[in-house]
Structures are given as C-alpha cells and as structure tokens.
Amino acid sequence: MSILWYITCLLLLHFCTPGFSMHDGIVDGKVSVPHSRPYMVYIRDKLTKISCGGFLVKEDYVMTAAHCKHNHLMVYLGVDNTNILPDGIEVKPIPHENFTMKRPDHDIMLLKLKSPATLNETVNTITLPKTENEEISKHCMVMGWGWQDYNNMSPSNVLKEANVTLIDSENCGTADTLCTEGSTGPAQGDSGGPLVCGGVVQGIVSFNKNSINGDKLAVYTHISHYLPWIKDNMKPLQQRQYETWKGKLDKIM
Ligand SMILES: *[C@@H]1O[C@H](CO)[C@@H](O)[C@H](O)[C@H]1NC(C)=O
Ligand SMILES: *[C@@H]1O[C@H](CO)[C@@H](O)[C@H](O)[C@H]1NC(C)=O
Ligand SMILES: *[C@@H]1O[C@H](CO)[C@@H](O)[C@H](O)[C@H]1NC(C)=O
Numbered sequence: 001m002s003i004l005w006y007i008t009c010l011l012l013l014h015f016c017t018p019g020f021s022m023h024d025g026i027v028d029g030k031v032s033v034p035h036s037r038p039y040m041v042y043i044r045d046k047l048t049k050i051s052c053g054g055f056l057v058k059e060d061y062v063m064t065a066a067h068c069k070h071n072h073l074m075v076y077l078g079v080d081n082t083n084i085l086p087d088g089i090e091v092k093p094i095p096h097e098n099f100t101m102k103r104p105d106h107d108i109m110l111l112k113l114k115s116p117a118t119l120n121e122t123v124n125t126i127t128l129p130k131t132e133n134e135e136i137s138k139h140c141m142v143m144g145w146g147w148q149d150y151n152n153m154s155p156s157n158v159l160k161e162a163n164v165t166l167i168d169s170e171n172c173g174t175a176d177t178l179c180t181e182g183s184t185g186p187a188q189g190d191s192g193g194p195l196v197c198g199g200v201v202q203g204i205v206s207f208n209k210n211s212i213n214g215d216k217l218a219v220y221t222h223i224s225h226y227l228p229w230i231k232d233n234m235k236p237l238q239q240r241q242y243e244t245w246k247g248k249l250d251k252i253m
Contacts, residue, residue, distance in 0.1 A: 026144060028184035029162025034080040037143055039126035040159060042079040043192060045070035053144040053193025055201055056125045060116035061234055062091065064192030065204050065221065066099035066109040075111060078122040081158050082145055090114040094233050105174050107206040107221045110233050126194060126201045129224035137198035138166045142205060146189030155189045173219040178203045181211065185218040195220045
C-alpha cells in the first residue's frame with residue numbers, strides 16, 4: 001500500500017480522487033425497488049451538501065461511518081429519490097472516540113435523532129449482530145446513492161444496491177474490518193451505508209482500495225466488534241450519567 005494512497009485515500013470515500021482508488025460504484029448493481037430497504041437513511045450536511053448513507057438501528061439512532069461527521073448533519077428517513085426529500089431531522093453525532101482520519105480503524109458513528117422516527121412501512125430498523133464474531137453469510141448486499149461511474153461525479157438520485165461477496169480480510173483492512181472484492185461495490189457517496197448479510201447489518205461502508213493484482217476492494221467497519229461501544233452509546237443519557245456517578249461513588253467507597 002503506497003504512502004500516497006495512504007494519505008490521499010485513507011480519507012475515505014468522499015475524499016478519494018476518482019480513478020485513483022474508486023471503482024464503478026454501484027454501477028453494476030440495480031435500482032432498488034422503491035422503499036424496499038426501509039432502514040436506509042440519507043445523510044447530508046446542510047452547508048457543504050456532502051452526503052453519506054446510514055441506517056436506522058433504533059427509533060432514535062442512525063448508524064453511519066465516523067468519517068461522515070460534519071457540523072450540520074441532517075438525516076432523511078424513508079427516502080427513495082433524493083430529489084424528493086422529506087423534512088430532515090437534526091442529530092447529535094456520536095463518533096467513536098478513537099477514530100481519526102489518519103487510520104482506517106473505528107470508522108463508526110451513531111447519530112442520535114432529536115425527534116424519534118415513527119416506524120411504518122417505509123421507515124424501519126435493521127437488525128444488528130447479536131454477538132461478536134457471529135457467523136456471517138458470505139453473500140451480502142450493499143446500497144447507496146453514491147457514484148455510478150468510474151470517471152464522473154455521478155451520484156444516483158434513486159437508491160441502488162449490489163450483491164457483493166465477503167473475502168478473507170487479511171491483506172485488506174484491519175482486524176476490525178470486513179472486505180469485499182470485485183467490479184461492483186460502493187463508491188464515493190456510499191460511505192456510511194450498510195453491508196447486509198442474511199438480513200443482518202454486519203458492516204459499514206468505510207473506504208476503497210486497489211488490491212495487489214489490481215482488483216477493487218471495499219472495506220467495511222466490522223460492526224460486531226463494536227457491540228459494547230454501541231450498547232454503551234445507545235443508553236439513555238440519564239442511565240449513563242447515573243453509571244458515571246455510581247462508578248465515582250464506588251471508587252470513593
Ligand atoms: C480508545 O483508546 C484508548 C487508549 O488505547 C482505550 O483505553 C479506550 O478504551 C479506547 N476507547 C474505546 C471506546 O474503545
Ligand atoms: C412513514 O413515516 C415517514 C416519516 O417518518 C413519512 O414521511 C411517511 O409518509 C410514512 N409512510 C407511511 C406509509 O405512512
Ligand atoms: C442479488 O442476488 C439475488 C439472489 O441471487 C438476486 O435475486 C438479486 O436480484 C441480486 N441483486 C442484485 C442487485 O443483483
């Protein structure tokens with residue numbers, strides 16, 4: 001892995017230059033049946049208009065990549081066509097505390113919704129993994145509104161999806177990532193979106209790179225390695241405050 005790649009591209013999908021590390025995006029995939037992926041969330045910064053994918057894991061929490069953090073993020077639920085957006089919901093970002101743009105690890109973030117979603121046919125949650133390192137079906141699906149073309153900035157207005165196959169992640173990411181390889185997969189703008197395997201979300205789209213033999217690799221945060229972090233950060237605030245306070249008290253006593 002070249003240092004140049006490291007510097008330019010570690011910075012994850014929306015900072016990578018096209019043609020350098022990006023592949024065709026979800027170009028070989030299909031347009032999703034509208035509203036058939038009700039957990040899928042469109043995320044956009046109000047000011048910069050940079051967008052990411054994400055997914056609803058609870059009425060009031062969206063999960064996405066930590067590198068999607070911007071100062072004025074809004075989430076949009078139940079979206080098919082991004083030209084027809086419902087009212088956005090403001091969020092409080094909770095990125096993993098050890099994520100930095102310099103390293104590929106811990107690219108996970110929760111967004112706490114200021115007002116919880118009402119679940120219905122077009123807005124629903126997706127199941128998180130139950131245990132660390134649970135067996136994962138190799139046949140997965142990834143989706144997003146990201147670039148469809150290798151050479152052009154070409155986000156899709158409608159949600160697209162593609163089948164991808166997990167590979168051994170040695171020589172690909174880190175101990176806390178999953179990888180897929182092939183001519184189809186996520187590209188710029190697909191960051192933060194879900195990698196769904198057997199109906200369970202197992203990964204978060206993080207970044208792309210080229211393999212030694214020139215194939216395209218996509219790297220995802222391995223969600224099951226972050227279950228304790230997820231549990232802690234989705235606790236109601238009062239409970240967290242109580243536990244911090246109780247922890248201090250226990251130490252004193
Ligand atoms: C972040 O890194 C520090 C130092 O390595 C570690 O003590 C801490 O537990 C890490 N935080 C999380 C949430 O993993
Ligand atoms: C589902 O809820 C969303 C808002 O959360 C709303 O925009 C949409 O119209 C609702 N759909 C149905 C079928 O009620
Ligand atoms: C993914 O594979 C399933 C099962 O083979 C197939 O039904 C579906 O159409 C494929 N989806 C895409 C986007 O190619």
